[in-house]
Amino acid sequence: MNKKNTLLALEDDQLVIQTGDKILIKGPMASGKTTLLKKIIAKLPKHQFDILFQTLDDNFVPGTVAENLAFNLENNAVPFREMQTSILASAEAYHLTDDLNTDISELTTYQKKLLALAQLLILPTDILVLDEPLFLPEAFDGTLIVSGDFDPNLFDQVIDLSEEITTRQIAELDLTRQINPDKAILSVTELVDQMSFTIYEGEKVAITAPDEIPVADMLAGFRPTSGEIDFYYEDVTHQSLDKRGRKIGYIMANPDDMIFVERVRDADISNELLTLCQLTAVKDIRLSQLSYRQKRLFTTACILMQATPIVIIDQPEFEGFPEILAYLDRQGVTLILVTDEDKLLPFMDRQEVF
Incomplete structure (x- = not known):
């Protein structure tokens, strides 16, 4: 068993993090999760951790998906052939293979969230700080500090910043x-397979x-959608x-x-x-x-x-x-x-x- 050492302590927040700990900071949006993460980051040893930023575009360098996956590998002088193998394996694992040559500006928000995680996990440091990740990394043995809505049972410590709405x-x-239940303002038919709904004024x-x-x-x-979107009685599916x-x-x-x-x-x-x-x-x-x-x-x-x-x-x-x-x-x-x-x-x- 690896011996744990104290990594950092925040007295004001009554938080002590040991090496190898898994920490969850949970709460609704704008509840202070990112602020607490910044306080933790300020105490971490420099150049020994990676961050997933909540502002998606802050995670990338200009260029394609492949170039972003290669960024950490190049900085760590990974040999070219090994780097190519790692990029292809990561792209396959995170369903980005078809987008390797796509510029990041053309990705959907979901694809950007996938890429932001993939490029960290392709060669992770011993400490990961993830602000609202799409999912948790599997089989990560280092220190993991996460903000988001995940199963508390997966973590050593949980900091809950939630406040109940009364x-x-x-x-x-x-x-x-003022709802008009007799006037549909938006009628959506098969936006994707088995996704149809009506919204009233x-x-x-x-x-x-x-x-x-x-x-x-x-x-x-x-x-694009293969279905139909109607604004009142007007088909706007293919409108500019x-x-x-x-x-x-x-x-x-x-x-x-x-x-x-x-x-x-x-x-x-x-x-x-x-x-x-x-x-x-x-x-x-x-x-x-x-x-x-x-x-x-x-x-x-x-x-x-x-x-x-x-x-x-x-x-x-x-x-x-x-x-x-x-x-x-x-x-x-x-x-x-x-x-x-x-x-x-x-x-x-x-x-x-x-």
Whole structure:
């Protein structure tokens, strides 16, 4: 049995981590998981750990899937033939073989999550810090520090930052929901095999589906579907992004895919939405300097400015969500969440699970 040594201690958080420990930090989005991870990282021995960043694009170098898989191997002077073998094996294990020559900018969010993990696990260090990974690494003997929603029984220590939503919290929201059960605003037939559903005017609906199905991308027109999508009685399945974007506002899971201005003020967001999305104090700051959460609130404000009849949020964060929901209710906007986050469900009218 390997002898364990103290790796680090955080007195304020009453946390001691031994070498080889498996640590889980759990809680809803914006509950402080990433903040605690940063405090832990500051105490880790330099150059002896790898990090999976929550902001997906921070995990990659410009280039193809193969070039990203090769990055750690090249830095560790792995011989060329061994490197090629490792890349092919990793691509096969994580279902990326067909995308080895694909530029990372063309990957779906799900594929980026796969690649971000694959390129760490192809040659892992003794310490891994994973912020909201898609899955846990198998048979990893080193120290593993993870934030996310995983089985607590798999870990030596669990830090739970959750706070229960009370009925009173929901009741205190100014929700003025106006649903028209006789008017379908979005009818989806066979988005993929055996995935059909109808959304009615004013509804707030959560859709839960396997990660590998890009539901939000398909509904918004960024990925093709062999089925049919009707906005009221109009088939919009093959409409251009510009035309469909006037009907369906889409807040992507990765905010960096939506940011094309330098500062918050450049987006001409109304004062009401700047306040709602907690951006007033940072409106003159470069977006590159904002946190991941602030970037998500910025892209949310940009989409709300478009005043579309339907808004889709892919993997929404809880921080600020109740207030944004109340705003959408007042505007009579139909909301679709693509999420498996249980904490959001009490605020929704129903959930569709596939």
